Amino acid sequence: MARSSRGVSALTRVLAVLDAFTADAPFLSLTDIHRRAGVPLSSVHRIVAELVEHGLLEPVAGRRYRLGNRLWEIGSKTPGALGLREIAEPYLRRLHDAMGQHVQLAVPIDTDVLLIERLSAPDGVVNGSIVGGRIPVQHSSSGLVFLAFGQPELLDAVLAEGLRPVTSAGPRTPEEFRAAVAATRRRGYAIADGWIHPASRGLAVPVRGSENVVVGALGAVVPNDGSSPRRYTSLLLETASQISHALLRAYLPAGHPRALPGGSLRALVSSSEQSMRYLERKAQRR
Amino acid sequence: MARSSRGVSALTRVLAVLDAFTADAPFLSLTDIHRRAGVPLSSVHRIVAELVEHGLLEPVAGRRYRLGNRLWEIGSKTPGALGLREIAEPYLRRLHDAMGQHVQLAVPIDTDVLLIERLSAPDGVVNGSIVGGRIPVQHSSSGLVFLAFGQPELLDAVLAEGLRPVTSAGPRTPEEFRAAVAATRRRGYAIADGWIHPASRGLAVPVRGSENVVVGALGAVVPNDGSSPRRYTSLLLETASQISHALLRAYLPAGHPRALPGGSLRALVSSSEQSMRYLERKAQRR
Structure with a gap:
């Protein structure tokens, strides 16, 4: 990724902004983010605007932000x-x-x-x-x-x-x-x-x-x-x-007699047996 | 964030790479990512290397990758x-x-x-x-x-x-x-x-x-x-x-008579009453 004049990559700064949000500080203003992330305020403005556009941050009351549900969604595929x-x-x-x-x-x-x-x-x-x-x-x-x-x-x-x-x-x-x-x-x-x-x-x-x-x-x-x-x-x-x-x-490879139903979904999903068969058929049709 | 010659921001490409991983395709090679994300293979190489460095992607067997636990960790603060x-x-x-x-x-x-x-x-x-x-x-x-x-x-x-x-x-x-x-x-x-x-x-x-x-x-x-x-x-x-x-x-504001214990952690954490009091004291000491 592009590196700024300080040699820090854009992704490193984005992660610093996201990491400023913690379990005991889930709602932050731009100034809070700037202080906690150690990223210049002008960059914080720009990065936050782009993160909001992608749903990775969400504005809340009091000109503050919280981490967005899009982040949870991406993390749910691990x-x-x-x-x-x-x-x-x-x-x-x-x-x-x-x-x-x-x-x-x-x-x-x-x-x-x-x-x-x-x-x-x-x-x-x-x-x-x-x-x-x-x-x-x-x-x-x-x-x-x-x-x-x-x-x-x-x-x-x-x-x-x-x-x-x-x-x-x-x-x-x-x-x-x-x-x-x-x-x-x-x-x-x-x-x-x-x-x-x-x-x-x-x-x-x-x-x-x-x-x-x-x-x-x-x-x-x-x-x-x-x-x-x-x-x-x-x-x-x-x-x-x-x-x-x-x-x-x-x-186990799908099709193996002892494999759980659900095909390629089995590494991430565990639902009822009927649901896994349904989801497997649906994934195959795609 | 820096925009490439095609006018797509670096963050947009990173998200395209991450979104290539889905519940029915959690393990992908560089070529798979290139095809699914519509990002040039040379950029995929560079972006994947940087994502691996930050723990957002993890290499697995067969020269494939999976989304990393760091992503789940960030998403867990939503x-x-x-x-x-x-x-x-x-x-x-x-x-x-x-x-x-x-x-x-x-x-x-x-x-x-x-x-x-x-x-x-x-x-x-x-x-x-x-x-x-x-x-x-x-x-x-x-x-x-x-x-x-x-x-x-x-x-x-x-x-x-x-x-x-x-x-x-x-x-x-x-x-x-x-x-x-x-x-x-x-x-x-x-x-x-x-x-x-x-x-x-x-x-x-x-x-x-x-x-x-x-x-x-x-x-x-x-x-x-x-x-x-x-x-x-x-x-x-x-x-x-x-x-x-x-x-x-x-x-409810911490200190309110009906507020749950746990202070600023309450928006993200729900544990036993004793644990919430302990976590609140620990967060205050920081």
């Missing part, structure tokens, strides 16, 4: 996030009903985990996760899952950024941290007691896709009461195995 | 889509449990409805909706809701594009169509018997936000069996009213 979430969703709901605690699904991104789904009850324990929000790998049980069962280079990257525990319960030294990763690998699930908040215990297990690659972490946030996590971890492991099974069926 | 879905989600789950049928939530976009959530049972009736997918306003019960209770100019826009019923049950003339809209306004809910598939009946009711503006449509897809829709529509109306109530509380 197999790694929405696709995984869509396939996992019925299993997550059943797990939430059985556990009565926060249950969630995360994927790795940089040295963070990105929360793509969370089901909560009104009286659930303190949980720092927001759908669409990130938590550093080093603070979360989902992060331990990616360290123990995912790409080996992740551990070095996390240690390189330095350990910064948020509570006194979190690991402080590389040795303590490596021990937590090793214990996760040995047990088959991750446990983080009070790492984010003293009242909460994070639990997480790997979700595997094709070729046994870990594509996500299925987790729960439960009271940090010193009790055995066994009942919860059994439910998590069982559910993760069901989701992995559904993912494998979604990625 | 109050109109993810925010509404997040606030509505616990109510949708309860409705789905009570009805045992597809339940869904849609927002208006252009002359289409954009499906932002759908909960389905494996044995649900045929439903053409995909999370993140669009259905023309003129074909759907959610569309009737936006026509009857939303922006008045939408009806003219829909009639201007011409009526194209997909089954013999759909309205064929502007008179029939206006009558369906008027009936929706009179009853307070929309009903579309077999408009998309002969076996399915669409039902939808408005979800109102602040200043009573219709921000979404809560719908269900049930068997088109000629039975009274009363039980379903009562449940839909009751649930829509609960969601509207939660939306109003989410947008």
